[in-house]
Amino acid sequence: MKEKNPWHRPVTIIITVIGVIAIVTLVTYGIVLDAGSSHTSLYIYQWPAEKDNNTGRVEQKHHCQVAGKGISSYTATPYKAGESLISCLKEAKENIPQKMHPETPLYLGATAGMRLLKLENSSASDEVFKAVEKTLRGFPFSYQGARLLAGQEEGAFGWVTVNYLDDRLTQVSMGGFKYTSVHGNESAKGALDLGGASTQISFVSDEYNGSESPDNAVSFRLYGYDYTLYTHSFLCYGKDQALRLALSGPTAIMDPCFHKGYNETKHYAAVYDSPCVSDQKPQIVSETFIHLGGGNFTQCQEVIKSVFNFTSCRYSRCSFNGIFQPPLQGQFGAFSAYFFVMNFLNLTDTSVPLKTVMQKLSDYCATPWTQVCAYFKHDIPLKYLAEYCFSGTYILTLMMEGYNFTSETYSSIKYIQKIKNSDAGWTLGYMLNLTNMIPAEAPDSPPLTYTSYVSVVTVMAILLFVIFILILYSLWPKCNTEPKII
Ligand SMILES: O=c1[nH]cnc2c1ncn2[C@@H]1O[C@H](COP(=O)(O)OP(=O)(O)O)[C@@H](O)[C@H]1O
Numbered sequence: 001m002k003e004k005n006p007w008h009r010p011v012t013i014i015i016t017v018i019g020v021i022a023i024v025t026l027v028t029y030g031i032v033l034d035a036g037s038s039h040t041s042l043y044i045y046q047w048p049a050e051k052d053n054n055t056g057r058v059e060q061k062h063h064c065q066v067a068g069k070g071i072s073s074y075t076a077t078p079y080k081a082g083e084s085l086i087s088c089l090k091e092a093k094e095n096i097p098q099k100m101h102p103e104t105p106l107y108l109g110a111t112a113g114m115r116l117l118k119l120e121n122s123s124a125s126d127e128v129f130k131a132v133e134k135t136l137r138g139f140p141f142s143y144q145g146a147r148l149l150a151g152q153e154e155g156a157f158g159w160v161t162v163n164y165l166d167d168r169l170t171q172v173s174m175g176g177f178k179y180t181s182v183h184g185n186e187s188a189k190g191a192l193d194l195g196g197a198s199t200q201i202s203f204v205s206d207e208y209n210g211s212e213s214p215d216n217a218v219s220f221r222l223y224g225y226d227y228t229l230y231t232h233s234f235l236c237y238g239k240d241q242a243l244r245l246a247l248s249g250p251t252a253i254m255d256p257c258f259h260k261g262y263n264e265t266k267h268y269a270a271v272y273d274s275p276c277v278s279d280q281k282p283q284i285v286s287e288t289f290i291h292l293g294g295g296n297f298t299q300c301q302e303v304i305k306s307v308f309n310f311t312s313c314r315y316s317r318c319s320f321n322g323i324f325q326p327p328l329q330g331q332f333g334a335f336s337a338y339f340f341v342m343n344f345l346n347l348t349d350t351s352v353p354l355k356t357v358m359q360k361l362s363d364y365c366a367t368p369w370t371q372v373c374a375y376f377k378h379d380i381p382l383k384y385l386a387e388y389c390f391s392g393t394y395i396l397t398l399m400m401e402g403y404n405f406t407s408e409t410y411s412s413i414k415y416i417q418k419i420k421n422s423d424a425g426w427t428l429g430y431m432l433n434l435t436n437m438i439p440a441e442a443p444d445s446p447p448l449t450y451t452s453y454v455s456v457v458t459v460m461a462i463l464l465f466v467i468f469i470l471i472l473y474s475l476w477p478k479c480n481t482e483p484k485i486i
Pocket residue numbers: 035036037038039070111112113194195196197198199238239240336337340341384
């Protein structure tokens with residue numbers, strides 16, 4: 001009979017131990033492309049493969065900014081919208097292990113730029129989506145669709161992201177365990193998202209159950225707790241479209257929202273080729289106008305106020321343009337362009353009194369363009385630089401006049417870019433929803449945290465291995481040192 005190799009079993013055990021550790025530390029990935037009005041971003045998320053239904057486990061692994069403009073700008077050459085995504089998708093291939101590619105879900109969500117294009121020319125928007133889909137399908141990931149997000153979805157998923165990353169979705173950590181606790185409305189944080197073509201406000205309010213203006217209600221059941229969220233997306237009130245609204249009046253020539261000394265010849269088409277303002281196009285023969293800066297914060301505020309309509313409200317209370325809004329409640333996270341603009345202006349600290357914030361912005365707006373340009377032109381793209389006075393004034397006016405924040409409640413807003421290394425925005429909430437990552441019901445018993453789980457399995461595997469070696473050692477044939485009695 002053939003003798004068994006005594007090393008077979010330890011080798012098998014070592015392989016098993018490595019296998020167990022590999023399984024528990026396996027990582028799953030997901031990709032979401034945010035096709036915004038101004039540009040597209042690709043985000044890769046990762047999370048441990050084994051599901052323990054805990055919150056706060058998904059994190060952003062990689063971010064790639066697509067070169068060029070948003071996909072809605074490629075109406076004349078839709079195939080270029082698809083091509084523009086290739087380099088970021090290649091980066092995604094490099095950042096995700098090859099064997100995981102086929103099971104990595106890939107989503108693309110388009111927001112207000114494509115919403116406007118659909119209004120303007122729906123067949124052009126179909127062509128852009130087709131081109132984008134063709135490119136996405138050409139990559140080895142698990143393509144899950146490219147679609148237009150409704151404004152409510154954009155607002156609601158932004159809210160989910162912020163509250164998920166902030167660990168506010170009804171779970172608290174205590175001594176290594178996560179317990180479900182009745183957090184709900186008291187601890188949920190509102191979300192304010194400012195884009196180029198639309199802006200979203202989303203929050204929970206004890207005074208809103210969805211019965212008044214049901215179009216603004218989004219209901220979730222997350223971790224066993226029901227939330228009814230108030231959300232509204234204002235199309236045309238992102239900062240780029242709002243600038244067009246502000247420019248499209250008689251004030252277009254001497255613009256108080258631009259620095260003194262700013263003097264640019266612009267095409268009327270560049271202002272009016274958008275459904276937000278196309279009906280206001282002046283009947284003028286000339287193709288261009290001169291855009292002159294006046295650098296006056298107070299006058300700029302007045303111009304911006306004029307783009308909001310406060311005249312009619314058929315509900316108990318409204319924000320603007322006749323849109324219902326319940327009373328503001330709790331803290332708010334303000335992200336995307338809110339952060340970019342206020343961060344540039346050095347005004348992200350909301351514990352500073354609002355009066356001081358306004359004074360600083362007023363001083364900035366009054367700074368001559370030559371001075372601003374000389375100071376920043378090497379670090380900041382000129383387009384952004386020229387618009388920061390307008391954008392800062394727009395943000396404060398939107399918050400104070402539009403959404404009814406006051407000098408007291410202003411400090412409840414926090415300007416945020418990232419939470420725990422993940423960007424604040426709708427993409428993470430969108431993926432959590434589509435991958436069913438957030439369960440409706442809370443786990444029955446307090447589960448072990450992932451780290452504790454991996455530690456316990458590892459320690460047990462090592463212990464088993466040591467015990468096995470000891471047993472093996474005890475059974476090993478030994479030289480008998482005792483004198484043999486023959
Ligand atoms: O560094 C920056 N400074 C100022 N604004 C920025 C910066 N980076 C991005 N933005 C602005 O943020 C906004 C992002 O909007 P996005 O492209 O997501 O549109 P959407 O959400 O309305 O579809 C745009 O107005 C863009 O110009």
